[in-house]
Amino acid sequence: MNAATRADLRRPDGTPVRALVVDDEPTLAELLSMALRYEGWDVRSAGDGLGAVKQGREFRPDVVVLDVMLPDIDGFEVLRRLRADSPDVPVLFLTARDAVEDRVAGITAGGDDYVTKPFSLEEVVARLRGLLRRAAVATAVRGDATLTVGDLTLDEDSHEVARAGAPVELTATEFELLRFLMRNPRRVLSKAQILDRVWNYDFGGQSNIVELYISYLRKKIDAGRAPMIHTVRGAGYVLKPAAG
Template identity: 60%
Template sequence: MTGTAGYRNGRVRVLIVDDEPALTDVLSVAVEEAGWRAYPASDGQSALKVARGCAPHAVVLDGMLPDLDGLQVLRRLRSENPRLPVLMLTARDALEHRLDGLDAGADDYVTKPFSLEEVVLRLRGLLRRAGAQHTRADTSVRVLGDLVLTEETREVHRAGTPIQLTAKEFDLLSLMMAHPRQVLSKAQITDHVWSTSFDGGGNLVEVYISSLRRKIDRGRAPMIHTVRGLGYAIRPTEDGR
């Protein structure tokens, strides 16, 4: 399968919310095979947290969750992003339940049991119709594993948790995320982040890299790496996060 064209700075991000781990797993596989990036969540509260962190382009949302009702999650997602495409999953085929979901802002409904091909096709249709709006918004978002940087609002999240950075720390991280896995020398970083070369610039880069590591990698698998004698690189962790 091929992904939706027109999205820049990373793959299309799809939030998948369901309290059945087996179903979440197969949906995630189907989404990844479609060329998109899956962000699973098992309940309403974690779904809202993940959504704030990854800025999804579309959501697959179960109507019945163990904490918040699916419609509550839908309304909250809609309040933060009125144009976010949402595909509801439901084990209930009653007309009133479908109408409730559509009234709350769902764009489409799939009733369990369903085929994965149907889910992907419906998602592709929703993404296609929403493509014009998302293409513009996505140009300011950089995603690497579970690390998300939004240029427009100058916000950074890792695994849904906000990270407070200074202006220069943000600029440094933005530069590194614009060149994932690429080794950047101290001179390159100095030229781009401080727009000049000066004595002591190498030490300044070391200080800021150290500060970024404390904020980005503390208590997590490291993403910022030193390549001895060459410079620094940012890479997703081995599990993709």
């Protein structure tokens, strides 16, 4: 989705949308969670049905991504229990089988939509945004699109970036990289995660492109100042407020 034209979705009280991701494949659950955090949403995940029900009761999500096949109770039973507490929560089913009976079962059970594995992260995000709008649990807002980490600010609408009030000029790719880092402050992001979200797999494992653009950002963000962008050896990169 075009970063310059995308409107954030927020709850009516202005807080981030809450999403619950339920899948027993840890890598897939993490990719989905990262994609939704990139949207600015508050995300929790569960790897089995009972954990999902517990998270649903504690977290009160606005939308749920729910795998049909889980190791304990199936997604249909999870949906039934979630709806007992939150009758109107929108649910997007994930199914590994593109069979008519699965789709019918999911919708009959009360699911609002479904996608079949394998799917694109962009498709899932688009479907969820549609469900939220239809359920009127979130509204599109502009004018509240500023990310702030320490003395670093980034306006997602105007694409203006400043460090301690001083403007920082970035290219489009540098902006997207910084935005991803700022949406995940204090979180170590691997090169693979950065490639996935900023370059959309186009560079197929060429992690040196990440190192190159991190160096570009450091020259513009950290030059002459206390550093905010840090390398975690063997793990990736993290952005956090400058010390001191």
